[in-house]
Amino acid sequence: MDRAARLSAVLLAGLTVLLGGLPPGVAQAHIGGQPIPDAAYYRAELHAVAPPRPDIQVRVDPGGEWIELMNNGPDEVIVLGYTREPYLRITATSVQENELSQTTYLNRSLFADSVPTGQAGGTLAPAWKTISTKGTKRWHDHRIHWMGQARPPVVAADPRHPHPVGDWTVHATVGGQPLVITGDLRWLGKPDAADGNPVVPPWLLWLIEGTLVVVLLLVVLLIHQRRRSPAAPEQPTEHASRVTV
Known part of the structure; x- marks a missing residue:
């Protein structure tokens, strides 16, 4: 050369x-x-599955991208949607999704303007569609991450320091009995240099x-x-x- x-x-x-x-x-x-996304500065954490069931395992992505439920027991799990309508049916050998559940469609988007709350559960009979032949389902759920395009007020007032953002709950049933999955969402704090x-x-x-x-x-x-x-x-x-x- x-x-x-x-x-x-x-x-x-x-x-x-x-x-x-x-x-x-x-x-x-x-x-x-474009500004650096805030997603990396939120943390979703699983607190409890009540009542505890050794044959049911739940995991949550710390970034709030997904929640996962594995059913290794004999009873079917029905995950309820945002209006307490049947959303998912999970057995040890299959996963079915209710095609008439509005949660089915809302959860296909990472963000939505709002999550319906305080409404009566679905009045239509579920239209179940098999989407897996395994007893594990991972889905995106708006209940476990921050929904707004703007920051939470406490974070907007002081983004540099950690803050609790709120608690979240996902309801389900196991063999017809209530199952409650709870956790919280936290803001980790974002340095000034990371704001672009x-x-x-x-x-x-x-x-x-x-x-x-x-x-x-x-x-x-x-x-x-x-x-x-x-x-x-x-x-x-x-x-x-x-x-x-």
Whole structure:
């Protein structure tokens, strides 16, 4: 590799390091201009399954993405939806979803404007559809994560420090008897630097990147020009011009 090619490689590596090593706030602002999502600063925690059943296991994703129920017992579990309508039916060998449950459709979206509460349970008979032949179901549930697009008032007032956001409850039945799954949602606290405040001014970032790109293009043009130029004829050396008599 000649000197120009080596210089091009060094400049390209420098540009990569610059773009990859910037603080997250700068990178986000430059790439999409979008704020860093708050999802990573909430924590969902499971408190209890009451009454406890050794043949039923429940797990919750700390980020609030999903709740999972595994049924290893002889009784069927009916998970109730937001209006206490039958939403899921889980046995040791199958999972069925009620196609007439509004929860079925609301839970297919990560966010919704609101979760229906205080309404009577579904009056229509469930239309069960088998969606799995295993006794485990993991689903997204709006009850275990923050629903609003804006932060909770306590968090908006002081986002830097941890705060309890609220408790959540998912109701179910096992063999016709009530089963209650409870937990809470907490705000972990978000540093000022994580809110997308740039450490490096955007105009300086763009100036540095633009300069590196221009220099890199000039080096590439120089390499291309050198390769197209005819090589100079080789001159005989003094040693080669001597003739032995």
